[in-house]
Amino acid sequence: MRRKDKELPILEKLSVIDAGAEGKAIARFENRVVFIPFAAPGDVVDVQVTLRKSTFMEAKIIKIHEESTVRTKPACRHYGLCGGCRWQHLDYKAQLQYKQKQVTDALTRIGHLELPEISPIAGAPATYYYRNKLEYTFSNRKWLTGGPDDIAPGDRNMNALGYHLPGMFDRVFDVEDCMLQPEPSNQLRLWMRDFAIENELTFWDVKIWQGLLRNFVIRTSNSGDLMVIIVFGEDQPEAIHQVMENLTLQFPTITSAMWVVNTKRNDVFADLDIQLFKGESYIREKMEDLTFRVGPVSFFQTNARQALTLYKYAREFAALTGNELVYDLYTGTGTIANFVARRCHRVVGIEYVDSAVRDARINSSVNRIENTDFIAGDMAKTLDERFILKHGRPQVVITDPPRAGMHPDVVKRIVEMSPERVVYISCNPATQARDIAQMADQYSIAKVQPVDMFPQTHHVENVVLLLRKS
Numbered sequence: 001m002r003r004k005d006k007e008l009p010i011l012e013k014l015s016v017i018d019a020g021a022e023g024k025a026i027a028r029f030e031n032r033v034v035f036i037p038f039a040a041p042g043d044v045v046d047v048q049v050t051l052r053k054s055t056f057m058e059a060k061i062i063k064i065h066e067e068s069t070v071r072t073k074p075a076c077r078h079y080g081l082c083g084g085c086r087w088q089h090l091d092y093k094a095q096l097q098y099k100q101k102q103v104t105d106a107l108t109r110i111g112h113l114e115l116p117e118i119s120p121i122a123g124a125p126a127t128y129y130y131r132n133k134l135e136y137t138f139s140n141r142k143w144l145t146g147g148p149d150d151i152a153p154g155d156r157n158m159n160a161l162g163y164h165l166p167g168m169f170d171r172v173f174d175v176e177d178c179m180l181q182p183e184p185s186n187q188l189r190l191w192m193r194d195f196a197i198e199n200e201l202t203f204w205d206v207k208i209w210q211g212l213l214r215n216f217v218i219r220t221s222n223s224g225d226l227m228v229i230i231v232f233g234e235d236q237p238e239a240i241h242q243v244m245e246n247l248t249l250q251f252p253t254i255t256s257a258m259w260v261v262n263t264k265r266n267d268v269f270a271d272l273d274i275q276l277f278k279g280e281s282y283i284r285e286k287m288e289d290l291t292f293r294v295g296p297v298s299f300f301q302t303n304a305r306q307a308l309t310l311y312k313y314a315r316e317f318a319a320l321t322g323n324e325l326v327y328d329l330y331t332g333t334g335t336i337a338n339f340v341a342r343r344c345h346r347v348v349g350i351e352y353v354d355s356a357v358r359d360a361r362i363n364s365s366v367n368r369i370e371n372t373d374f375i376a377g378d379m380a381k382t383l384d385e386r387f388i389l390k391h392g393r394p395q396v397v398i399t400d401p402p403r404a405g406m407h408p409d410v411v412k413r414i415v416e417m418s419p420e421r422v423v424y425i426s427c428n429p430a431t432q433a434r435d436i437a438q439m440a441d442q443y444s445i446a447k448v449q450p451v452d453m454f455p456q457t458h459h460v461e462n463v464v465l466l467l468r469k470s
Helices: 092-110 185-198 237-250 304-318 335-343 354-366 385-391 408-417 429-437
Strands: 009-015 025-029 032-036 044-052 056-066 133-139 160-164 172-174 213-220 226-232 256-261 275-279 283-287 290-294 325-329 346-351 372-376 396-399 421-426 443-451 461-468
Touching (some): 226 237, 237 256, 304 335, 335 346, 335 354, 335 372, 354 372, 429 461
Parallel strands (some): 346 372
Antiparallel strands (some): 025 032, 160 172
């Protein structure tokens, strides 16, 4: 070890031994864990410590002495600057290996659970261009990554349309080519940026909360539909019409062109009056013989192809015979509920967001599904004894909570309802393990199936089947 100064030592020739939380790799120095972004297990590196605590350190690579055999060249030009796709430097086989390990470690180390043999992770057929939704930010505070030396900083164009730098709310880097969403996603974004600059439209200034252009949302679907939503920061009818008219003329394949004015001090626009400029107010996603309508603020899995794989496992684990009452907790827009409805007697879905419940009912209607019932309400408060008396005690519970997992009262209620099977879908194996541990006296784990929904990232989905103990 040598020291740049007393507070920030440089650690030399550290051996990277594992992949850890939040996509960071792990090394050890003395008795402390060192978390290193963009490192690969098997690397030997020099690192600059950026944060030092009593039990761990965080550091950045300053030199690679030996490259891991699982290291590969990142495909994206924005790798390292962008906060997404942080595992591009790992070959895909290694990504799957460490995601599977993440699931196993969470269930055994956090939950202290006894496991059956875990099924091999279901890898994604497409490792790039798999997302159906991206949201970009307009900013007049572009992150400068270089440029001609003869242009003074004050004369440079500071407008950008892209992503926030990690941890920096006021800096956006200009995205030239994002490899997450299929075309015309890049074409749309680049045209929108250039059109705005050429026409001297103002980009959002987050420091003073002003600017015409604020956010740019693109949603694609496997049916070929294309939705574009522009979020304006100021209510300027003529300018808004100019933007929307030119956008739809330039891209006639847009099937849903929408806009909204958001002058609030946050980027959430789901509670605002979203206007339809052209086409329909939704796009359509298809799964098997089902069609799902996806509105401008509807939640739908952003990797539709892998979502189908995920839902097939959930349906398989539910082992429906046609006679069951199923509770679908955190049902969202009713995707899972409608997906399993034809194989059971009835499905009752519960969801906190009113608009999502409306979408769920529409999706049942569109697909002529009549044995679903969707209720809006806070899960911990809604799922009480009166609810169960009204709707019946389920034989199967399917739960797909947000990253924070289930409220303890919801876990307790599931145990009290005592369904024969619980299918727990999670995007966070750590909170999934915590919740299942609270059910371990009454339920045993029968199956575990990881699914990779987000290649090039550390995120992993996991499906667990719990069986009631006799």
